[in-house]
Amino acid sequence: METDKESIGSLKQQLAKLFEESLRAAFPDISDVPPLVAICNDPKNGDYQCNNAMSLWNKIKGKGTQFKGPQPVGKAIVENLPGSDMIENCSIAGPGFINIVLARQWIAKSVQKMLIDGIETWAPKLPVKRTVVDFSSPNIAKEMHVGHLRSTIIGDTLARMLEFSNVEVLRRNHVGDWGTQFGMLIEFLFEKFPNWEAGSTPAIGDLEAFYKASKQRFDSDPDFKERAQKAVVSLQGGEEKYRKAWAQICEISRKEFQKVYERLGVHLEEKGESFYNPYIPKALELLNEKGLIEESEGARVIFIEGKKIPLIVVKRDGGFNYASTDLTALWYRLNEEKADWMIYVTDIGQREHFEMFFSAAKRAGWLPSNENDYPKASHVGFGLVLGEDGKRFRTRSTEVVKLVDLLDEAKSRCKLALEERGKAKEWTAEELDQTAEAVGYGAVKYADLKNNRLTNYTFNFDQMLSDKGNTAVYLLYAHARICSIIRKSGRDIEELKKSGAMDLAHQDERMLGLHLLQFPEIVEEACTNLLPNLLCEYLYKLSEDFTKFYTNCQVVGSAEETSRLLLCEATAVVMRKCFHLLGITPVYKI
Ligand code: ARG
Numbered sequence: 001m002e003t004d005k006e007s008i009g010s011l012k013q014q015l016a017k018l019f020e021e022s023l024r025a026a027f028p029d030i031s032d033v034p035p036l037v038a039i040c041n042d043p044k045n046g047d048y049q050c051n052n053a054m055s056l057w058n059k060i061k062g063k064g065t066q067f068k069g070p071q072p073v074g075k076a077i078v079e080n081l082p083g084s085d086m087i088e089n090c091s092i093a094g095p096g097f098i099n100i101v102l103a104r105q106w107i108a109k110s111v112q113k114m115l116i117d118g119i120e121t122w123a124p125k126l127p128v129k130r131t132v133v134d135f136s137s138p139n140i141a142k143e144m145h146v147g148h149l150r151s152t153i154i155g156d157t158l159a160r161m162l163e164f165s166n167v168e169v170l171r172r173n174h175v176g177d178w179g180t181q182f183g184m185l186i187e188f189l190f191e192k193f194p195n196w197e198a199g200s201t202p203a204i205g206d207l208e209a210f211y212k213a214s215k216q217r218f219d220s221d222p223d224f225k226e227r228a229q230k231a232v233v234s235l236q237g238g239e240e241k242y243r244k245a246w247a248q249i250c251e252i253s254r255k256e257f258q259k260v261y262e263r264l265g266v267h268l269e270e271k272g273e274s275f276y277n278p279y280i281p282k283a284l285e286l287l288n289e290k291g292l293i294e295e296s297e298g299a300r301v302i303f304i305e306g307k308k309i310p311l312i313v314v315k316r317d318g319g320f321n322y323a324s325t326d327l328t329a330l331w332y333r334l335n336e337e338k339a340d341w342m343i344y345v346t347d348i349g350q351r352e353h354f355e356m357f358f359s360a361a362k363r364a365g366w367l368p369s370n371e372n373d374y375p376k377a378s379h380v381g382f383g384l385v386l387g388e389d390g391k392r393f394r395t396r397s398t399e400v401v402k403l404v405d406l407l408d409e410a411k412s413r414c415k416l417a418l419e420e421r422g423k424a425k426e427w428t429a430e431e432l433d434q435t436a437e438a439v440g441y442g443a444v445k446y447a448d449l450k451n452n453r454l455t456n457y458t459f460n461f462d463q464m465l466s467d468k469g470n471t472a473v474y475l476l477y478a479h480a481r482i483c484s485i486i487r488k489s490g491r492d493i494e495e496l497k498k499s500g501a502m503d504l505a506h507q508d509e510r511m512l513g514l515h516l517l518q519f520p521e522i523v524e525e526a527c528t529n530l531l532p533n534l535l536c537e538y539l540y541k542l543s544e545d546f547t548k549f550y551t552n553c554q555v556v557g558s559a560e561e562t563s564r565l566l567l568c569e570a571t572a573v574v575m576r577k578c579f580h581l582l583g584i585t586p587v588y589k590i
Contacts (some may be wrong), residue, residue: 006121007120007122007123007124007125007166008121008122009052009124009125010124010125010518010520010521010523010524011048011518011520011521012038012048012521012524013039013125013389013520013521013524014086015035015037015048015050015086016034016035016037016102018081018082018084018086018087019035019037019050019052019077019081019217020034020035021076021080021081021082022077022079022080022081022082023035023052023056023076023080025080025082026076026077026079027056027060030056030059030060033052033056033076034048035050035052035057036051036052037049037050038051038097039518040100041465044092045093045099046063046090046099046100046101047100047101047102047514048099048100048102049097049098049099049100050077050097050098050100050163051094051096051097051098052077053070053071053073053074053077053094053095053097053098054070055094056070056073056093057069057070057073057096060073066177069096070095070096071092071095071096073096074092074096074097074098075092077098078090079100083394085103085105085106085109086102086103086106087100087101087102087103087106088101088102088103088104088106088184089101092273095260099574102514104503104504104505104510104513105503106515107504107510107513107514108299108501108502108503108504108513108563109502110517111502111516111517111566111567112144112497112501112502112566113514114516114570114573115398115497115566115569115573116497116498119212119519119573119574119577120164122519122520123164123165123166123520123523124165124520124521124523124524124527125165125166125524126162126165126166126167126524126527126528127273127364127374128162128167128340128341129168129340129375130167130168130169130170130337130338130339130340130341131162131167131168131169131170131339131340131341131342131343132169132172132333132339132341132342132343133153133155133159133162133170133171133172133219133343133345133347134155134171134172134174134329134342134343134344135151135154135156135158135171135172135173135268135343135344135345136151136173136257136261136266136268136345137149137151137174137175137176137346138157138175138176138257139175139176139177140175140176140177140182140249140250140253140254140272141181141182141185141207141208141210141211141249141253141564142176142208142211142253143208143256143402144256144257144260144403145402145403146385146393146403146406147347147384147385147402148460149260149385149403149406149444149448150347150382150385150448150453151312151345151346151347151382152260152261152264152266153264153266153445153448153449153583154319154345154380154382154448154449154453154532155171155264155345155380156171156264156344156583157449157532157581157582157583158172158343158345158380158527158530158532160580160581160582160583161523161526161527161532161535161581162527164523164577164581165523165524165527167341170269170333170337170339171267171268171269172268172269172270172271173268173270173271173272174271174273174329175215175250175253175254175257175259175270175272175273176270176272176273177250177272177273177274178272178273178274178277178325179273179321179322179481179529180228180232180319181211182216182230182231182235182246183228183229183230183231183232183233183235183247183497184215184217184218184224184225184228184231185210185211185214185249186231186235186242186245186246187214187224187227187231188210188213188214188217188224188228189202189210189214189245189249192210202252202371207249207252207253209552214228232319235453236277247301248267250272250396250509254270255563259404260404260407261405263404263441264407264409264441264445264583265441265583265585266583267458271329273322273325273560275330276325276329276332277320277325279328279331279332280320280324280328281469282328283324283327283328283331283332284300284313284314284324284327284328285478286364287302287313287360287364288329289472290294290363290364292360292363292364293313293314294310295441296310297316299312299314299315299316300312300313300314301313302357302360302363304359304360304363305359307356307359311323311356311357311360312504313327322353323353323356323357326353326357327357327360327361330342330357330361330366330377331366334366334367334375337532339375340374340375340376341374341375341376341377341378342375342376342377342378343377343378343530344377344378344379344380345380345382345512346379346380346381346382347381347382347383347384348381348382348383348454348523349380350379350381351381353461354377354379356377358377358544373393378530380453380530381454382405382453382454382455383453383454383455383456384456385448385456385457385458385459386456386457386458386459387458387459388458388460390458393459396565406444407441407444409439409461410441410443410444410461410465411436411437411440411441411462412436412440412442413440413461413465414435414436414437414439414440414443414465414473415432415433415436415440417465418432418435418436419432423435427557435587435590437585438584438585438586438587439465439472439473439476439587440465441584441585442472442473442476442579442582442584442585443464443465443471443472443473444464445472445582445583445584446464446471446472446475446536446582446584447459447460447463447464447471447472449532449533449535449536449582450470450515450533450536450537451533452533453531453532453533454533470536470540472584474543475539475540475543475575475579476579476584476586476587476590477587477590478543478546478547478575479572479575479576479579479586479587479588480586480587480589480590481570481590482546482568482571482572482575483588484587484589484590485550485555485556485565486565486567486568486569486572488556489555489556489561489565490560491561491565493565493566493569496562496565496566496569497566498570500562500563500565500566501562502563502566502567503560503563504552504563504567506549506552506560508548508549508552509549509553509563509564509567510546511548511549512542512548512549512567512571513570514543515541515542515545516570516571516574518580519538519539519574519577522534522535523535523581535578535581535582536580536582539575539578539579539582542571542574542575542578543575546571549567555568
């Protein structure tokens with residue numbers, strides 16, 4: 001099969017292109033009614049729908065047109081469609097809906113083409129070139145908690161989906177490494193360890209305890225408070241002793257964070273709050289020149305329409321804060337990094353903060369006032385992780401759950417389950433360990449990602465590690481089963497891809513093929529709406545469609561063996577891509 005390897009865009013995009021052409025041919029004077037292509041609500045009517053005859057009719061009626069209503073308009077659109085083997089037939093329903101049935105042969109051909117050219121040719125096309133995904137972003141001297149786990153998992157998936165869509169992604173770890181809290185921490189450490197620079201460095205657990213203790217001292221001891229405030233000045237003034245201590249503290253935390261990232265297979269580039277510090281005066285000056293900054297109760301603030309409390313950008317003591325840093329980082333990302341989409345992943349508790357500084361940026365003209373125009377800034381908020389008791393997820397011993405412990409437990413539970421199924425005898429120790437890790441970590445990630453991120457979800461090991469229902473375990477096993485069907489057939493799948501032909505004669509084959517073809521538009525939708533759960537829903541539905549096909553269509557030993565094996569392979573390829581986008585490692589045998 002001769003193919004070109006360019007990304008072809010989603011099915012919707014391909015159909016929209018055909019309908020645009022027909023529109024230009026049938027209604028050359030009208031250019032502002034883009035075809036709205038959507039999946040048919042009721043598959044009985046067709047596979048897709050194009051809904052623009054009504055709006056077209058509204059444009060032309062009463063202006064001496066020959067058309068008598070939306071139905072004939074729809075008919076004209078259909079008649080002017082360019083020749084394409086994509087569409088089997090179109091019918092017009094209701095007020096000019098055009099129902100589209102795709103050609104079975106075209107579906108088969110497209111699936112096979114993907115098998116030959118690679119799934120990258122199914123990358124959706126997005127209207128952005130470079131995005132910043134600001135995620136994970138824990139705070140120095142504090143342990144990463146379950147909220148940061150959500151940010152890391154969701155942010156990584158969004159970054160992966162955008163990268164797959166050929167968007168350049170700057171993965172930014174906006175760590176909390178600056179601010180007045182470091183004054184008290186450093187002062188406390190100097191007091192506790194007079195030889196701190198020479199001595200051994202504290203562990204992260206200690207650091208966190210020191211942090212809490214220093215806060216207590218700060219609140220209760222005015223003398224300490226004064227020294228801590230002086231320490232901030234020394235630190236921000238660049239005094240070496242203070243800088244060194246600060247850098248050392250950051251390094252301890254960084255190493256700890258890195259352990260979690262390595263386990264999760266997530267990579268990020270740290271540009272913490274301190275990175276933007278030198279740029280703050282300039283950014284604030286730009287805002288000031290626009291007349292945005294005002295004096296209020298001794299602080300310098302920006303008033304935001306519809307908000308009672310203004311956004312403070314310079315505190316009463318002259319110091320900068322979270323908002324000054326974020327405004328500056330936004331300026332930097334827009335002007336220095338030339339990003340056209342800035343995405344921030346944090347808990348919904350911070351929504352107000354983001355709304356406020358996005359509004360300030362709009363007032364300054366840094367961002368367009370229309371939400372849908374680029375450059376764009378989006379806050380990706382998420383809900384809480386709850387424990388079985390319905391309260392914020394905690395363990396008995398510590399206040400917050402340690403991430404590393406969670407991952408360890410998921411893995412060891414999986415290992416146990418595999419051993420119970422006799423895998424320790426069948427597999428090497430390494431295989432057992434790798435599978436337990438892939439399934440265990442995958443389960444934790446998937447349990448998070450499958451929920452609409454705005455809702456709270458309950459962390460439950462038994463549920464997420466079940467091999468039934470919508471879990472990573474079920475899906476990973478489903479994929480492994482498909483791989484084993486192909487392996488056991490004894491056929492050379494690489495050879496079949498090129499020489500074999502696909503035909504999707506059975507209804508369940510056609511449905512599965514169509515569903516595979518919808519993968520690009522799901523990724524597109526998940527990216528556009530910043531909703532990874534859409535991809536999870538797709539993946540789950542795909543495995544259900546596969547089960548249906550496999551139940552009703554014999555694969556090995558049937559007359560259609562070649563075609564059906566190719567369909568199995570295509571399902572496995574798409575499932576693997578979904579896993580990859582969700583940051584989950586696939587397994588090949590169970
Ligand atoms: N460090 C913050 C926290 O732990 C999250 C930072 C998010 N990113 C940002 N640009 N504000 O809550």
